[in-house]
Amino acid sequence: MLCDEKRCKMPEFQACLNDLPHSDFNVIFKSIPSFYQNFKAKDGANCFVSGIPGSFYERLFPSKSLHLVHSSYNIYWHSRLLMNHINFFQLRTSPPQVSDAYLKQFEKDFSRFLQIRSEEIVVDTCF
Template sequence: MMADMGCSSGPNSLLVVSKINDVIDEASRSINRQCPQFGVFLNDLPGNDFNALFNLLPAFKQDLEEDKGSSFGPCFVSGIPKSFYRRVFPDKFLHFVHSSYSVHWLSQVNKSHQNENVPRGLVSENGEALNKGNIYIADSSPEEIHKAYYAQFKKDFTLFLKLRSKEMVSQGGMVLVLQGSFNSDNPDSIYELLGSTLQDMVLKVTN
């Protein structure tokens, strides 16, 4: 049993599953054993377009059979619409967990902006935004912003690992891909560029 946490809905959602299948198939052939059955669970928030994801499955399974033969698997794929900051699976259920560029999305929802996943501490007591003009941690962001994002990520990531530790079997595997910076004083400039572009777009609309 394997799970992709934060799978999204595009073609890349099944890329990891395909690669894992390749590895297990090769390992099984090397020791002359029948390839095991696969249970794959694609997890994302309920708002994800699972219909688009499910529409990719017939072609995915056909390619799998053509590439590896009818004796491979079978591979059962299911969608799990739920936040991975809560329990998603039964105890000792998963053998492998994967998440690519999803765990860095925070769980904290700002009560004044229900659609924004932002940590506490980004607004002053008088309601003024402390990170004004930025969509992420920038060179101009005050120290409070760094501390707020770090505290929320630490809380969320610890919770994520605790939840998965209950759901995974002993000796299970996990691969997480996250984006970050080695130096908090030098954040990734791509976000500053994106933020600047969004500001220009807003100015054009309002003017």
């Protein structure tokens, strides 16, 4: 392991999970004890997991507090369409205005997501 090779202490990790407030974190939280056990047994490292309710199109974390941001699924949902509970599907047979609307909303949402996360991420110039 790299920490052993470099003779340095294993870092502690913090994972902050995020979802909308009406979502149920209980399923995920029930799996955390076994995750902790497996994580610690594998590398001897500590990991701390928390759940943050809120939209990822708004600030979720303090300024310059995140070292890594990863979105594995919901970033493609459109904020405006989702908030209005509109079912939005793009098919090969969809008219061009559907594709245009999809692209414009994605550009707006993704730009907002990146702008918000840029305020929260730590800028480290020492590599």
